Amino acid sequence: MPGPKDLDPASSPRALLGAELRHAREKTGLSQEELGGRLFVSGSFIGQLEAGTRRMQPEYARLLDEVLATEDFFQRNCAASAKSKYPEHFAEAAEAEAVATTIRHYLPLLIPGLLQTPAYAEALFRTYRPMASDPEIEELVATRMERARLLDGPTAPLLWVVLDEAALRRPVGGTAAMAEALHHVASLVGRRRVIAQVLPFSAGTHAAMGGSLKLMEFADAAPLCFVEGLDMGKLLDDPATLARHTLTFSLLQATALSPPDSLALIQSVAQTYEHEQHP
Structure with a gap:
């Protein structure tokens, strides 16, 4: 069975955004399920955002900034993570x-x-x-x-x-x-x-x-x-x-x-x- 992939925050905006989300969530003492409840999504969805397997959408970035008191950090940075060479x-x-x-x-x-x-x-x-x-x-x-x-x-x-x-x-x-x-x-x-x-x-x-x-x-x-x-x-x-x-x-x-x-x-x-x- 292949091992887990290492995400490099320096080369992956989504990985960086996910790492920052995990840091901000843990700093506030919220579990993934608790944060998901505030955003009306599942805890597994929050885990996917943190792991970089899901893209952060602007509406979630705004809610995260409000819930985690991160000013406009996620709103400002989710655009960079959304850039893609694929359709x-x-x-x-x-x-x-x-x-x-x-x-x-x-x-x-x-x-x-x-x-x-x-x-x-x-x-x-x-x-x-x-x-x-x-x-x-x-x-x-x-x-x-x-x-x-x-x-x-x-x-x-x-x-x-x-x-x-x-x-x-x-x-x-x-x-x-x-x-x-x-x-x-x-x-x-x-x-x-x-x-x-x-x-x-x-x-x-x-x-x-x-x-x-x-x-x-x-x-x-x-x-x-x-x-x-x-x-x-x-x-x-x-x-x-x-x-x-x-x-x-x-x-x-x-x-x-x-x-x-x-x-x-x-x-x-x-x-x-x-x-x-x-x-």
């Missing part, structure tokens, strides 16, 4: 992902972003943004590849993905890009950077036909769930919702092929793409 609907989830110890992810149609190659990502971005310039596309791809480097570090999270067979069969970027993308996934599996299962078409109906699902666990904060759609996404921390989605992912794992059989299918489909290039 607004995904920014908070991407930042939480970077400090997670465990990530479990299911996508119905795509290879997850953490497992993508530059060619695969470029094909997606050019489809999503047909009027974007080449420099804009290059910047988007570079940001995604930078995010994927999360798997290369010594404290990489335990990443468990369930890939729908549709993600393997849909030729994003053409046969060459797909062959490269699937070989990359197989390589990550072989290097033990990810556990991958494939949910085959033969499984029929399954527990997550309604959309994608990402579950994240942390060393020093309550778990989170991220659900998303077209240009929208939401982080959820309600215990009942998390329990339901955790069960959903467990059902997906039970329905999917075993990791060895999944790897064999990924490699087989990659070879099929290669044969289509060179019949």
